[in-house]
Amino acid sequence: MNHYDCVIIGAGAAGLMCAATAGQRGRKVALLDHANKVGKKILMSGGGRCNFTNYDISAENYLSGNPHFCKSALSRYTQWDFIALVEKYGLAYHEKTLGQLFCDNKARDLLNILLAECDKGGVDIRTHTEIFQVEQAPTGGFSLTTSAGRYECQSLVIATGGLSIPTMGATGFGYDIAKQFGHTVTRRDAALVPFTFKGPWLALTQSLAGVAVPAQVSCAGQSFAEALLFTHKGISGPAALQISNYWYPEDSITVDWLPGVDLPNQLKQWRQNAEKASLGTLLSTYLPKRFVVQWLEFHDEKELLQKPLADWRNRDIDALSDILQMWQMRPTGTEGYRTAEVTRGGIDTDDVSSKTFASQKTPGLYFIGEVLDVTGWLGGYNFQWAWASGYCCGNHV
Incomplete structure (x- = not known):
């Protein structure tokens, strides 16, 4: 049995940020993903150079059933905070158009920064890990049955993203977990798509x-x-x-x-x-x-x-x-989810805390990133949402 303070399912942008933040708070964190490597969307986005944020971020750049939901996180972890993080590591970047910031070299440089941050927090990253069952443990928290054995944790974070680009491993797993624990999932559509x-x-x-x-x-x-x-x-x-x-x-x-x-x-x-x-x-x-x-x-x-x-x-x-x-x-x-950059819609934010990203139906359960009903414009906005929601959640799990 693997015991952790926090298990995060989904090693994309939001999951990596959340894991690094929680780990550096001294939490014992496991980051699980069924894919063969972490950060796949980071690596392929922006033509391989990753449009990681934008100089101009506001709630008006996002769509949601609750347009106010994203304001808290975006104000507590801004684009300037993320820029400061990458500059600390000496990442070379440039503005392309309309405030969009890209890596000068390759997205791998950005992913390496996130992995270094996870390493600082002692995060246990496991790829090739299928999640077969999630249930509430009798003693509180959660019990997970996986292809890598059983995991138990007090806090469970769902950071599995949406349905876009299934060839990279996108599934509806996060929505299924939300429904299992009584959450509503809104209509979903392919977005940022030809x-x-x-x-x-x-x-x-x-x-x-x-x-x-x-x-x-x-x-x-x-x-x-x-x-x-x-x-x-x-x-x-x-x-x-x-x-x-x-x-x-x-x-x-x-x-x-x-x-x-x-x-x-x-x-x-x-x-x-x-x-x-x-x-x-x-x-x-x-x-x-x-x-x-x-x-x-x-x-x-x-x-x-x-x-x-x-x-x-x-x-x-x-x-x-x-x-x-x-x-x-x-x-x-x-062209559908095959080429869509994001999924519009997702887990209804009415039952999720905008401050902590905790479920208001199940104690210890959290949702972050694209799996929620928050969709950003093209231009680094969705990555900024991942950084902000991951950071804010990581400070509470």
Whole structure:
């Protein structure tokens, strides 16, 4: 029998942070994971360089059934706290865009910092460990039946993440444990995920596959202005991934391919100047010419490509403005958990303490990280949630 003060299931970002924090408080901690190595998402994220936090973190960057739940942890362990930790180890990092911080070299450097912190706390890390059964021990605490034998602990932390990227070992284990102990699990969907199309729209995106265009993408009252990428399945890129957090099936998405540009006024000015250049050439100042040509052909406005600007009517200007700045489309779906970066939804936060992350139904049980109904934007926000929730929980288990 293995006896510990605290057992943490899930050796991802939140679990590692929680284990290091609790261990350095003098707690005897075991960190268990069924995978063959720890921190898999850390290693693959950000193209292998891990977008580990953001200079600008606030509760507005997160979705949850309770939008206030994340505020406490984010204020008690901020992005500056995590930056101070990595700087203590001399990690080289840089800001990419919009406050997003990446490792200069590789994500392994960041993972090594977390492992060093766990080592300082004497954390017992066990991989290849399947959890077969979790039950409350007769004397209090919990008893776990695993492929590595039986474990007993006073505090049990579930840090198993969501359903995204099952090839890396993601399962619904954390949700099953929550339900076992009387917690509600909200609807879950793949999020931060590319969209898929069918029919003519799919043919269009396939013809433009590989073309990236800065755009403003809007849905459900939320907008993001970043790059949008055409793929062989639909659309991807930061703008698409961001808005996927807010999209539900049957929702339409509006795309402005020229955000910040007064296109009607620009077209009227070109008409007044009797510009001789083709529309495709004139718009190439703003957009890839290949995109402009195929976009207008798809919308049956091919004649506008050859029509001299001096001959344009106001209705031509209105039509082009609608096509380029108010394009509405309804995706068929998304690429699903296979490529999703996170899971939207999860364990209902109403029965979890925002201060300690303790279950309000079962003493000694805790939930942290992505397994909860807290979903961040693209850009380091989900990692910051992992660090913050893991740290705050680690100070109480």
